[in-house]
Amino acid sequence: MVSLHRILTKNTENVIMGQNIIQKNRFFLTLVACVLTTIYFFVYKNPEQIESKSNFYLSAYPSLSRKEIDVWMTNRQLLLTNLSKLGEVLFLNVSEPEAIDKRYEILIWKYGYTIENRHLKQYSHKRIDPFEYCPVKNCDLRFSDKSISTADIVIFHLHRIKGVDDLPKRQDSKQIWAFLTDESPYNTFLQSKNNTLKNYNGLFNWSMTYRSDSDIPVPYGRTVLKKWPIKRQNQIYEKKLDVLVAILGSNCGGQNHRWDYVKQLQKFIQVDVYGGCGPFKKSCPGHFKSDCPAIENYIFYLSFENSNCNEYITEKLWWNAYAKNSIPIVMGSSQTTYKALLPPGSYINTEDYANPNALAYHILSLNKSGEYRKYYRWQEKFQVLNEHGYFGSKSYHYCRICQAVNYNNKDHKVYNDLESYWSVKRDCHSSWDA
Numbered sequence: 001m002v003s004l005h006r007i008l009t010k011n012t013e014n015v016i017m018g019q020n021i022i023q024k025n026r027f028f029l030t031l032v033a034c035v036l037t038t039i040y041f042f043v044y045k046n047p048e049q050i051e052s053k054s055n056f057y058l059s060a061y062p063s064l065s066r067k068e069i070d071v072w073m074t075n076r077q078l079l080l081t082n083l084s085k086l087g088e089v090l091f092l093n094v095s096e097p098e099a100i101d102k103r104y105e106i107l108i109w110k111y112g113y114t115i116e117n118r119h120l121k122q123y124s125h126k127r128i129d130p131f132e133y134c135p136v137k138n139c140d141l142r143f144s145d146k147s148i149s150t151a152d153i154v155i156f157h158l159h160r161i162k163g164v165d166d167l168p169k170r171q172d173s174k175q176i177w178a179f180l181t182d183e184s185p186y187n188t189f190l191q192s193k194n195n196t197l198k199n200y201n202g203l204f205n206w207s208m209t210y211r212s213d214s215d216i217p218v219p220y221g222r223t224v225l226k227k228w229p230i231k232r233q234n235q236i237y238e239k240k241l242d243v244l245v246a247i248l249g250s251n252c253g254g255q256n257h258r259w260d261y262v263k264q265l266q267k268f269i270q271v272d273v274y275g276g277c278g279p280f281k282k283s284c285p286g287h288f289k290s291d292c293p294a295i296e297n298y299i300f301y302l303s304f305e306n307s308n309c310n311e312y313i314t315e316k317l318w319w320n321a322y323a324k325n326s327i328p329i330v331m332g333s334s335q336t337t338y339k340a341l342l343p344p345g346s347y348i349n350t351e352d353y354a355n356p357n358a359l360a361y362h363i364l365s366l367n368k369s370g371e372y373r374k375y376y377r378w379q380e381k382f383q384v385l386n387e388h389g390y391f392g393s394k395s396y397h398y399c400r401i402c403q404a405v406n407y408n409n410k411d412h413k414v415y416n417d418l419e420s421y422w423s424v425k426r427d428c429h430s431s432w433d434a
């Protein structure tokens with residue numbers, strides 16, 4: 001009886017507690033509803049208020065359709081030809097082949113330590129393992145020239161090589177020799193002006209450059225399809241509306257007269273110039289060892305390269321514009337290569353405007369109508385990657401070499417006429433004011 005009474009009492013207590021829980025939950029639910037309604041009113045019902053704070057979001061513009069993406073992909077396939085197997089993996093949505101079951105030795109001839117700051121330390125103080133984030137790991141990196149007798153592939157960094165005498169004697173015809181350059185054909189031999197490419201004819205088997213048709217492509221950045229498309233409709237960006245355009249630079253020259261273009265543009269629209277070439281020197285040094293957060297505040301960024309050469313598209317675009325959610329205004333590569341390499345509808349090309357005046361007018365009208373938002377549609381379906389080791393991004397140079405020796409065709413190949421592959425004449429075009 002006693003125990004039964006206890007049970008009954010306990011049950012009554014439970015019922016009463018249960019009512020309390022329901023009452024508490026009701027109160028809590030009402031509170032949540034109030035908070036959500038408030039957020040809804042402030043964020044979604046009041047775009048004007050957001051606008052006055054110079055913020056914007058993207059819901060006015062629909063996503064890219066499957067058709068638009070397929071058209072872009074087909075165009076890319078038509079334009080990017082002569083790709084190596086690795087090139088297909090990097091540029092054509094082809095899946096990674098299996099690694100070969102052996103180890104490869106990679107020798108960076110003579111200048112391994114000179115370039116490790118960028119490619120192994122990524123300008124930090126710590127050496128990283130370049131294969132840790134690489135799809136293949138069966139490679140050993142060597143900097144000692146003694147490895148010439150055992151290496152499977154030897155990389156010659158043309159920026160540093162002083163002359164043909166700087167190269168070793170070939171001992172093994174199966175050993176692959178590759179030349180590396182990260183600069184445009186105007187600046188291939190950065191350290192020795194007396195060098196000419198002709199002297200190297202018949203020495204190299206593979207190329208390693210930013211161009212997609214290199215045996216080992218090492219572009220500064222890349223456009224890839226997102227594996228899992230996301231909705232960015234409600235993404236909010238904070239940008240200045242009083243000054244719309246910025247540029248950052250430490251090299252105040254350029255074969256393409258880019259700074260003259262900036263000066264002309266400034267007659268019609270304000271452009272804030274950061275780095276050594278303008279009034280905001282102090283806030284940003286303008287070289288790629290230290291980032292410039294200030295340029296994030298602008299809707300448009302002038303991604304003007306130092307040379308007008310095909311596919312020479314550097315961190316000025318991938319980092320200073322895209323990674324900062326700014327719309328790039330480009331000068332440098334050809335119209336067709338920009339089309340093949342950048343996400344669809346993501347940039348403005350100076351070549352599409354008769355003169356700086358016409359471009360300035362277009363920028364101002366995009367701002368006035370709010371239409372600049374449509375340049376962000378690509379972000380739901382595409383992703384851009386920075387791959388050259390600047391600003392703490394990962395350098396993929398050594399990973400790409402390892403992928404190439406695993407995936408590429410190793411049939412006999414020699415660059416007998418280097419200038420037919422790599423030259424100003426083949427790849428570069430005149431400046432805007434020529």
Ligand SMILES: *[C@@H]1O[C@H](CO)[C@@H](O)[C@H](O)[C@H]1NC(C)=O
Pocket residue numbers: 081082
């Ligand atoms: C593709 O490569 C072949 C030889 O390998 C060459 O003759 C041809 O000019 C190249 N095409 C392009 C567009 O570079």
Ligand SMILES: *[C@@H]1O[C@H](CO)[C@@H](O)[C@H](O)[C@H]1NC(C)=O
Pocket residue numbers: 069070073093095225
């Ligand atoms: C890219 O490849 C994936 C898987 O191989 C495929 O599902 C997708 O449709 C491809 N995308 C395009 C645009 O070709």
Ligand SMILES: *[C@@H]1O[C@H](CO)[C@@H](O)[C@H](O)[C@H]1NC(C)=O
Pocket residue numbers: 194
């Ligand atoms: C430049 O190259 C030529 C021929 O290869 C050579 O005779 C000359 O001494 C070189 N000059 C310098 C400054 O190295």
Ligand SMILES: *[C@@H]1O[C@H](CO)[C@@H](O)[C@H](O)[C@H]1NC(C)=O
Pocket residue numbers: 241242243244364367368
């Ligand atoms: C950009 O548009 C905003 C909003 O219409 C306006 O306040 C601002 O003055 C415009 N900026 C320029 C540089 O014209």
Ligand SMILES: *[C@@H]1O[C@H](CO)[C@@H](O)[C@H](O)[C@H]1NC(C)=O
Pocket residue numbers: 170173174175176177202203204205410411412413414
């Ligand atoms: C590499 O180039 C050399 C010429 O310098 C040639 O003798 C050798 O057969 C080539 N090797 C391959 C794998 O193409």
